[in-house]
Amino acid sequence: FQLLLRLYDRLSGQPSRQRLSPADTSQWVPGLSTNHLTGASGFTDAVTDDARLVQRVLEEAEADGAVCLNYMKAQAVLRNSETNAVTGVHLLDTSTEAQTLERIVNTPLVINATGAWAGQLKQTDSSDTRIRPLRGSHLVIPYSRLPVSCSVSLFHPEDRRPVFAFPWQGTTVLGTTDLDHTESLSHEPAINREELDYLLKISSSLFPSSAITERDVIATWAGVRPVVTQSPTLNQSKGTRKPSKENREHVIWSDNGLISVAGGKLTTFRLIAREVLERGQMPGFHLRSDALPVFASPPDLQRPDAISxxxxxxxxxxxxxxxxxxxxxxxxxxxxxxxxxxxxxxxxxxxxxxxxxxxxxxxxxxxxxxxxxxxxxxxxxxxxxxxxxxxxxxxxxxxxxxxxxxxxxxxxxxxxxxxxxxxxxx
Ligand SMILES: Cc1cc2nc3c(=O)[nH]c(=O)nc-3n(C[C@H](O)[C@H](O)[C@H](O)COP(=O)(O)OP(=O)(O)OC[C@H]3O[C@@H](n4cnc5c(N)ncnc54)[C@H](O)[C@@H]3O)c2cc1C
Structure with a gap:
């Protein structure tokens, strides 16, 4: 791991690698089991709030003239019956129960960036790749019950997958799981009992003195990763890869005016967006230089005393x-x-x-x-x-x-x- 971090330091140009002794480790992560503990590796990574990240992208886009419509579902991509070229997109307003407002937008280019749902708009299926929705769930625990002062990545005792305990909005979060999401994508995903037991096992074996039980859980949440797979079926006994072994790279499909994108990570969102826009170049279209910062800076304000x-x-x-x-x-x-x-x-x-x-x-x-x-x-x-x-x-x-x-x-x-x-x- 230290070797890997040396490479990471060299690539980032900002060395942050540390080797922590068992005593240092216990100081950073109080309550961590010291059974067979020989030390830990410290490094720096980025943390974000995914919903705010998306909102900020939308706010910047609106400031640049984009029109953003919440709860507006792309129902179907429209094509010319002879040439099969894209001619538009059929939108349905799902913000009210009646769902009566429909719109057709005429356009020669549609970008389908609908995550795990991307397969629903992507009409032609390239036989070698498809989307494999993989669910990841989390437990929110009071910080006082599991105080970690930094994100801690550990191997789950059951399957040796890396899992995290991290400080989040004044709480501690344990996550995640990684399993096939076989439920309908039209319903909100939710944690199941096996995932709950799996996540509680992190605390019982790695933080035994905290004695966390399900009674400590404040809330849970689950998300669905839009992972792109080459596996023809989801039947793991027939040679399908385990979920955690699937590649997380993004894939872009281009089909006569419809560009679909899935996979990847939040960390690569700008790179993915640029690649998609390069594929969809239209006359008069200019990509902003990637040397410019993604987000405009906050104003230079004095911190109000009431705010820490x-x-x-x-x-x-x-x-x-x-x-x-x-x-x-x-x-x-x-x-x-x-x-x-x-x-x-x-x-x-x-x-x-x-x-x-x-x-x-x-x-x-x-x-x-x-x-x-x-x-x-x-x-x-x-x-x-x-x-x-x-x-x-x-x-x-x-x-x-x-x-x-x-x-x-x-x-x-x-x-x-x-x-x-x-x-x-x-
Ligand atoms: C549990 C979990 C942990 C993760 N951890 C990390 C991590 O640590 N680091 C990291 O970098 N990445 C992480 N990711 C991955 C990251 O969240 C995804 O890569 C990212 O959310 C994918 O973005 P997306 O825009 O492609 O899809 P999504 O975020 O799924 O967004 C797709 C959007 O399209 C909308 N939509 C669907 N169908 C339609 C339609 N027909 N019309 C209009 N809108 C539609 C959906 O409502 C949704 O809002 C994690 C993901 C999960 C689930």
Whole structure:
């Protein structure tokens, strides 16, 4: 591992490699089992909040003139019946239950960057590659129960896969799993009991003194990786690779005006986007130089006294040029002992295309993941602040609250303890 890190240091040009003694390791990771511990390797990596990363890309795009439409589903790619060239895309507004608003956009080029769903719009299937949706799930634990001061990567005792325990928004997260997601992609993914047991085993064998049980879990979440595979079936007994052995590289398919992309990592998002745009070059189209920074810098503001240094650092990265506006949107007190400011909540409600309460609680802020019971106890206060900003009436708020709590119960809490009743589906 030290050899690998030497190479990593050389490539990055910013040496960060360290060799930690067992005593140093215990200081960084209190509670880590010292059984057979000979030391640890330290290195520097990047950390992000994936939802804020996406929002910031959208905000920069809008500032450059893009039109971003939330909950607008691309239903089908339209083609000329003779030449098969792309002529447009059929859009359906799914933001309301009625789903009555449809639009056709005429265009000779469609870029299909729909992750694990990319196969649904990609009409011709190149027989050698396809998308293999692989689920990864996480457990959110109170920091006080599992205090790690840096991300810790360990090998899972069962299958020697690298797993992580990392500090996240004032909590500690354990993750992830890596398994075939065989459920329908039209439903929100959720952790299952085997994954819960697998993740709890990390703490029971590597942090035995913490004695973490499922009662400690504040919330869970799962995501689906759009991994591109060459395996013809998902039947592992017939020679299909194990999920964690699948390549994570991205693949781009080009088909007469439809460019589809899947795979890759968040770390390579800009590179992937540039490759896709180069494939789709249209007359008069110019790619911005990749020497320019991805994001505009935050303004040079004085840190308000009420905000800690660490939280200020997070806010600068989260909001960049919008930081001053965020700070003006509300109070700088934090919501329920989390890092999130009431001002962030108010700004997100007003400016980030929130359609449902779960957008606000789970993806614009992470309150639903870091507060007990999805933040149910704070919903009256959140209602007071956000209902007028969102322009919702009482009926809408109540409908949204019921929808959010049901979603939280079914996909962001512990999996059901008892097997489904005979005849039940889902
Ligand atoms: C558990 C887990 C852990 C990960 N860890 C890391 C990590 O540590 N480092 C790292 O770099 N990467 C990591 N990744 C990978 C990273 O999250 C993915 O590579 C990245 O999200 C892929 O981005 P994407 O835009 O291609 O797809 P997605 O993020 O899946 O986005 C696709 C979007 O398209 C939308 N969509 C789908 N169908 C349609 C349609 N018909 N019309 C309109 N919109 C549609 C979806 O709603 C979705 O918002 C992880 C992924 C998971 C699941």
């Amino acid at each position: 240094h660490q939280n200020w650092h997070r806010l600068q990265g989260f909001y960049g040029p919008a930081l001053a506006e965020v700070l003006r949107a509300g109070t700088h007190e934090t919501v329920g002992g989390t890092d999130t400011l009431w001002a962030e909540l108010a700004w997100a409600a007003a400016n980030t295309g929130v359609i449902h309460l779960d957008d606000l609680m789970l993806r614009r802020t992470r309150l639903g993941l870091v507060l007990p019971k999805g933040g149910k106890g704070l919903l009256p206060d959140i209602r007071c602040l956000c209902k007028p900003i969102l322009g919702w009436d009482d009926t809408t708020w109540e409908r949204e609250e019921a929808r959010y709590l049901e979603l939280w119960r079914s996909c962001y809490s512990l999996p059901a303890t008892f097997p489904a009743k005979p005849g039940a589906t889902g």
